Amino acid sequence: MQASSRAIISSQQGPHQDLVRRVQRARDSEWQRPPAEHTRDAFDGAARWLAAQDRPLILDAGCGVGLSTRRLAEHHPDHAVIGVDRSEQRLSRDHGALPDNALLVRADLVDFWRLARDADWRPARHYLLYPNPYPKSTQLKKRWQGHPVFPAILALGGTLELRSNWEIYVQEFALGVKTLCGVDGEIAPFVPGGASTTPREQTFLTPFEQKYFESGQALWCYRVELPAIVTSRFRMPIS
Template sequence: MTQFHSRPISSGQTEPHEDLTRRVGRALSHVWRKPISGHTRAAFEQADAWRRTRKGRGLILDSCCGVGLSTRKLAMRFPEYSVIGVDRSADRLSRDHGELPDNALLVRADLMDFWRLALAGGWRPERHYLLYPNPYPKSVQLKMRWHGHPVFPAIVGLGGRLEVRSNWRLYIEEFAIAVAQASGVTAPLGPFDPGDDPLTHFERKYQASGQPLWHLVVQLDYRPGLLPGTELMPGL
């Protein structure tokens, strides 16, 4: 008998949100004026300094890395890369999941600010992972999903091989629609099997609970001007 009993996503929304394309369009055409927090700017500067010391290595960005398990595993799978995991929770990042490989760095920061700083700072990750489910399943919560948020163009603008995973197919469908609108690139989606070595605890518990898992993988061009106002950000 499985030790996991995770509930599947429950939502009254049964198809892509009717307001999705409008929200993406607005994010692509309006300057988002939220100030950058001081603690995230400091965290970004430290991460950028670490990245610069590792010349000649490609960059992997592990966004919403949680406890950092995925960052550790990605660093071991791709030892020729520098892997930076970012999460806003000090509690999650402080949990012990073994020694951090030399080519990995964990950063506590607000990703809404960190992505904008990375885009303005010329970061070009070769791989970018969004493995945290982040569904916010209520219809009124669209603006809280990454693809419905004003920061979404920064995610697309960073470019590279973007991979997004969730246990809610509709979330992945919406993300693919938003990516196509922002970049003109079709993002294929489908089920995936994490195998015997899941990257995250989420994948492990959903798999053990018998829930289907979904992902999209898309190769994006680096487009620093995709987020309006990026060139006006101070200090970079």
């Protein structure tokens, strides 16, 4: 059956005019909300598992049903892959046994990111794979690049990869990274499995990736090498 998914519609024609101001405000004002206790407990358990793995970390942020975590672990057997999502229902979906180098964690991602930053985690790779767009212009603060947690995301460093079916969202994220870190990444159209593969040969990391692609929507990928911030709080000089 052919997948059917509506393309994102927004009044925005480019990155939000208030994005840079919000990113700078997040940089200059430390977010004070204490992490939830259940996320602290989940993070502590993940930290113990990661220490026992003794391998470089791949963080799969907002992993949904965990399919991407499984496939990343299969593609990178020499890494430890942690997938984080807040939904027990999504995480409980059966996609087969987890590889030994994979862990699924139920936690508030916003708090998990901040705890990871404060613990000086340094993922080798960091994935944000689909949704989160919030396409209404009034919803900027709900997008990761407009959220107060954005500096904590970037402070982890490593190779960060964002995929989306909304090009403006990817452009905004890249602008936020440039504003905080002064580095440029690469934005490019994305075809799962490569442009030369047929639909039957496609390898999809997430169900959303498959649904959007099979609906004929353009997919976009942003990849950037982030500097690790030595201190536990993100502080960059104002340019």
